[in-house]
Amino acid sequence: MGSGMTVVEPIVIKLAETRLNSDGVQQLADFYGAQGWLTRARRLQPNDSEFLIELAGRACYRSFGVGLNPNVTKVRDNPKDYINNVLEKGDGSILEHSTVTFAFLNVSRVFTHELVRHRAGTAMSQESLRYVRPSDINLWIPPEVESAGKEFAETVQEIKRRYHEIEGRFDWDKMPFEQKKRVTSALRRILPDGIATNIIWTANHRTIRWVIEMRTDPSAEVEIRKVFGKVAEICIRDYPLLYSDFTPAKLPDGTSQYTPKFSKV
Numbered sequence: 001m002g003s004g005m006t007v008v009e010p011i012v013i014k015l016a017e018t019r020l021n022s023d024g025v026q027q028l029a030d031f032y033g034a035q036g037w038l039t040r041a042r043r044l045q046p047n048d049s050e051f052l053i054e055l056a057g058r059a060c061y062r063s064f065g066v067g068l069n070p071n072v073t074k075v076r077d078n079p080k081d082y083i084n085n086v087l088e089k090g091d092g093s094i095l096e097h098s099t100v101t102f103a104f105l106n107v108s109r110v111f112t113h114e115l116v117r118h119r120a121g122t123a124m125s126q127e128s129l130r131y132v133r134p135s136d137i138n139l140w141i142p143p144e145v146e147s148a149g150k151e152f153a154e155t156v157q158e159i160k161r162r163y164h165e166i167e168g169r170f171d172w173d174k175m176p177f178e179q180k181k182r183v184t185s186a187l188r189r190i191l192p193d194g195i196a197t198n199i200i201w202t203a204n205h206r207t208i209r210w211v212i213e214m215r216t217d218p219s220a221e222v223e224i225r226k227v228f229g230k231v232a233e234i235c236i237r238d239y240p241l242l243y244s245d246f247t248p249a250k251l252p253d254g255t256s257q258y259t260p261k262f263s264k265v
C-alpha cells in the first residue's frame with residue numbers, strides 16, 4: 001500500500017450501445033412491404049438506438065405506412081412525433097429494445113450498493129474485492145464533509161495503516177490463490193464503504209430514464225446524483241428524442257436534477 005490517500009473523482013464512460021444489423025432491417029422491411037418507410041425513416045432517423053425502438057413500436061400495429069393494416073388510416077411520419085407519442089402514452093416497453101453500457105469508475109461501495117437496487121432491465125459486473133486486493137485506498141470526498149476534509153483523510157489513513165499491518169501478517173507469496181481470495185475477502189471488511197471501485201452497468205432506455213429521475217432527485221445521495229447527472233448529459237446528447245422531455249435544474253451543490261415530463265413510462 002502506498003503512503004497517501006488519493007482523492008479521486010467518479011468517472012462515467014459510455015462503452016457501448018445498440019447497433020442495427022442493416023441486412024436484417026432490410027429483410028424485415030421486405031417482409032412487411034415497408035421498403036418506402038425504411039428509406040424515408042432512415043434518412044430522418046440515423047440514430048440506431050432510437051430507430052430500433054421506433055421500428056419495434058411500428059411492428060406492433062404495422063404502422064409503417066397507410067395501407068399495411070386496414071385499421072390504420074394515418075401514421076406519424078416524423079420520428080420525433082412518434083417517440084414523443086410513445087412517451088406521452090407511457091408505452092415504455094418498446095424502450096427496452098435498446099441499451100447503453102457504461103463504466104462507472106472510482107465510485108464507492110456506497111454508490112454501487114444503491115445502483116444495484118435497480119433490478120429491472122439492468123446487467124452489472126462489479127470489481128470483486130474478494131479477488132482484487134486493494135493496493136491503495138482511493139476515495140472521493142463528498143462536499144458535505146469538505147470542511148472536515150483533514151480529519152476525514154486522517155481517518156482513512158489510519159484504516160489504511162491498520163489494514164496494511166494486518167495484511168503484513170500473512171505470507172502472501174506462499175498462499176495458494178484460493179486462500180489469498182479468502183483472506184482478501186476477510187480483510188475487506190475493515191475497508192471503508194467509500195473506497196473507490198469500478199462497475200460496468202448496462203441498462204435499457206426505459207430503465208435509464210427511471211434511474212436518472214430517481215437518482216438525480218435532491219433526496220438521493222450526492223455521489224449517485226453526480227454520476228447520473230453525467231449519464232443524463234450523455235443520454236440527452238446521444239438520444240435526443242428519447243430524452244427530449246427531461247429538464248435540468250441546478251442544485252446548490254452544483255449537481256443537476258433531471259425531471260422528465262413523462263415519469264416512469
Ligand SMILES: Cc1cc2nc3c(=O)[nH]c(=O)nc-3n(C[C@H](O)[C@H](O)[C@H](O)COP(=O)(O)OP(=O)(O)OC[C@H]3O[C@@H](n4cnc5c(N)ncnc54)[C@H](O)[C@@H]3O)c2cc1C
Nearest residue numbers: 114117118119120121207210211214215217218219220221
Ligand atoms: C432517495 C432514495 C432513498 C432511498 N432510501 C432507501 C432506504 O432507506 N432503504 C432501502 O431499502 N431502499 C432505499 N432506496 C431504494 C429504493 O427503495 C429502491 O429499491 C430503488 O430505488 C430501486 O427502485 P425501484 O424499486 O423502482 O426498482 P427498479 O429495479 O429500478 O425497477 C423499476 C420499476 O420496475 C417495477 N419492478 C421492479 N421490480 C419489480 C418487482 N419485483 N415486482 C414488481 N414490480 C417491479 C417497479 O415499478 C419499479 O419501480 C432509496 C432510493 C432513493 C432514490
